[in-house]
Amino acid sequence: MTKKKKSEASHDPFNEGVNDGAVDFEKRIRSAFSAGGPLAGATEHFMHRDGQLSFALDVARAIENHGTEVIEAGTGTGKTFAYLTPAILAGCKVIVSTAGKPLQDQLFGKDLPAVCKALGVNASTALLKGRSNYICLYRMETAQSEARLPSPAAVRDFQKIAFFAKTDETGDRARCHGVPDDSPAWPYVTSTAENCLGSDCPRIKDCFVYKARAKAKASDIVVVNHHLYLSAMALLADPESAGAGDDARMLPQADLTIFDEAHKLPDIASAFFGTEFSTYQLKNTVKEMRAGLLSRFKSYLKKNNWDQACDAVIHAMMDFVLRLDEIGVGEGVSRMISETADAESLVKPLDKTFTALATLIESVMPVCEEDAEITKYCEVLNGLSVQMNEWIEALKTPKEPAKTADGRPAVRWIERGKTEARLNTTPLSFAEDFAKLRQMQAQSAWVFTSATIASGHGDFSHFVSEMGLTGVETHVYASPFNYADQAMLYVPESMPDPKTSEREDYIEALIRESWPVIDVIGGKTFILCTSYRAMRHAAALLRGLISANNRAYEVLVQGEDSRTKLIERFRKTQAGAILVGSMSFWEGIDIKGDALSLVVIDKLPFAPKDDPVLLARSRWIAEQGGNPFVEHHVPLATIALKQGTGRLIRSEHDRGILIIGDRRVLPSISSYGRRFLESLPPFSRTLKLERVLDFWQHPDTWS
Template structure:
């Protein structure tokens, strides 16, 4: 722990273990800062530019700390990469006997009880699900971990998984007859015995918010240190877990589970099944009352509409009737007892989300998508509760990401989580952006608010795509703009065109890499967490500055709340959030020391508005041009 420079130097253990390892001063500086905080406790915020090697920079001091460390990442994919790839390399290099464990949320593990119940029910909506259930049954007999990512021939998006995995709502906990063989229980036991535990932010925030109950109480063990990678995602994820929600899917799952348990535990109680089916019929009525189109809006906008009032009233009535029957049936078995508890909880949530509300610190909103809907309540400021949870877990707290700072400061990120008295470190990328990149501003583009803006942008970037020979991401801030671009480019592009939504994200990325000259159109999910190294991605085009839509109900409520507190919502919320998002999108371009590429920022406000400088100062030091000829010359040098 005393000399991170040596450990990460040219003659250190990582250099001997990892082929092609290159010492980086930024990595050594970050490791030293992490080691100091782990030793002395406190809070550290680190922005580590692309190529810093931040994973090794925090893993080395974490494995040497002699304390229990919880490491949380942004996604399950990054979690698997950290546990199965990075952590074994560092552990082998350091030759330390550290016990590590991997823990995910319960929906990532097969539930033996629900698998058996689904098989006994014998009713599935499609032959595809029947075939997938057979594959899962065969896999369950040989799996050691029960992690659903182990079975490649059943997609993670398959509708069979909710039937054979558990949730906080339907898990029977210690009352489950399969408790001793439960994959989740086994994973948690390993977690309790681990020195280093790898989780993800959803599980971390669920634990902070005490969501993981159902017989397990708090899911995570106590720890002396917390390292939160991809920390820029934390404020939004935490807002979800510190709020409440109710979805049509949760209600439908209560119906389905009630029917299954009635057949298993109370076959003579036919009226229970009828009441469950009545609830199933009432769910679409509320979905219809919320409007036909996919939509997100404040609940207060539609709460007084007669169709909504009637649908909520009907749903409440049939749910109450089901609750009465479940109360009577609960003594018949643990499955029905669980359904009764869930019915009580869902009824309380329905009242909270649709009844009177006078709390100005929360916003109630709804979202409709396809045939589904979700009602939500979100706190406008999670800083007090997050800080309270940190105080209850004293020790070392490290927050790191490639995108945390706005300009040179961390005030925005720190304020959203209530972080105080923190040490801060901002490390630039070791990549040679001055030599290997070019930032292009297409000239004479109209204001992004006009209807023909996307068409004008596409005309401006078609010559860029010709010069780059495809090999590009076009990142959009809206699905509408993406669909418009897809329609235009389908007839005018000489390279393969890949469009988000046509195939799963992982399949699109695999195809993009293998083609080598494709153009991929994407929205939010492609702005971050996507790593394409080498020549396959040589150009990233961003259509607009990624300001959050002021029509989004949560954004709208936060803006109004800040105004009422006398603060400027644009300067202290909208602008910093957009800067961090832009940095994420721009970060897709250069992923390795040998990468070269052009970043195209189409939004003319970068050069015409006072806040444009804030965005530009937050990006790596790229040469800038407004001349297409320089872009063409850049690619001609390849």
């Protein structure tokens, strides 16, 4: 363990007058969380919570024993303080990884400085994001000098970004205010692993990405995200891989690695350990290379015919996408190749693309040695042609069991966007891959935590086996909220069976049953749907009811504005808003107070049966004698349900109603209902509307 030198700590209230060696780690943690202890002054509403202290002691034990802890901590447990406190007091090197940027920013900007300050520890900290979050000086200057920007809007935003890059130390685009996230300028001023020139870059000395990595490597505590963590470890395991340049290590050797929002890790790891050939990436790389060639090697154009060669690749690729349409893999469809009718007919257009690409690469070779950027594009295109070749072979025998490059069972599947396609190879298990990456930090202790990891009552087996963890300690710390008084779960008894009723009828029944509750609460409702179709139908029905009843509730629907703006409008709407969303609104939204008082969930959130990865994993589990529904589908759905439910009660002062339209949640209706119910917070429960209305209107009699 890399202990912090005593001189580095500006003031440690625990060490005053005490021999450092004699200080007992556990005592220091207990003292930190005590009523009059240093953390009590760190936040306005600090209160002692048994679960928080126990969590912190678990982390301390993991540090001392190099152990692995998997901890579910309910909303309000205070888990960030629980893991940061022992991590900071131990004075060791720590990596904290989150699934998304909001928690990453909150940890780095708020919680970490607050805990360090309260404990009087002067730890060096760093925030490291993926490279697309930083301005790339080389690409920015190239875009300007070669006039690559595609529109006046891009030029306008570019000027703001260029000014920002001159004045900001970090180059982190989140700090560049006034340029929207979806600005067409961003791709021209940020890099990817494929187009970064690494050690060949003329701007590497000032490069924001490399500076952020250098800072992270030298810091005591680094906050990253799951995808970046996996990339960083993969780069260490294979330093020759793309983008490594001469600096494969971007994170410190950690003594403690903490994954918060760990319930998202399996999905992120599953995608990370697979491979993807994307027609968008191919088209984009060809377009960018063409722009570079035209601006710097125009005089060679006639001789080498690049322009036509670029066109030939793009046209052949478009034919491939058109063929996908013809065989039923249209926009929005995801399908295994083994389930795709006439998949063999894709070989011809893909082969044509492959040949056109080989011609393009050959025609560009003469200038490669003269230009680092063109060389880099050629490397990327070579990599894509290798992938394409693998796919041509796979499509010749689409029914053959798919394998990863090292021969493990996998699924090959195609995913369609509007004008592009992604060809994916996903391993059926990524446990081994994850274990290998953990070996890159072999001396680290590990903590995996989230409000939703366990399925049923404290059953972590699904998460532990998916991630391939061994020798783990597991713990559940319940939320300190008084759920029975604060919230009621209502399952309307007259709801039809979701498996046998028509979808439209089912949603009509749900809205009919929910309307009296929505109206008595005054909007302030999230309707969480399991499909876009249900979402659109529910929104239309609600708008009709609002107009028929002469109410002023505003209905906000996913897709009608950005997620951030919809949530902002939801918070601000005085007349009471009703937000209707699909799966992306089930998690990561924290609305405290009475702006959100009702959550309606249409169905138990089982993943779509035709999801290719789910389907392939289910068959694989069955082949090994397991029960995919019990071992895979139900655990995934219980965790998703917990996430959706978790939007309702965010503080000890919140009150609310949860309506679940799906009666399969009742143990009397389905064999797995109990597992779902046991996963939910212990709200009061009812099947009767009168009791819901009474609960809402007479809070005093329910507390």
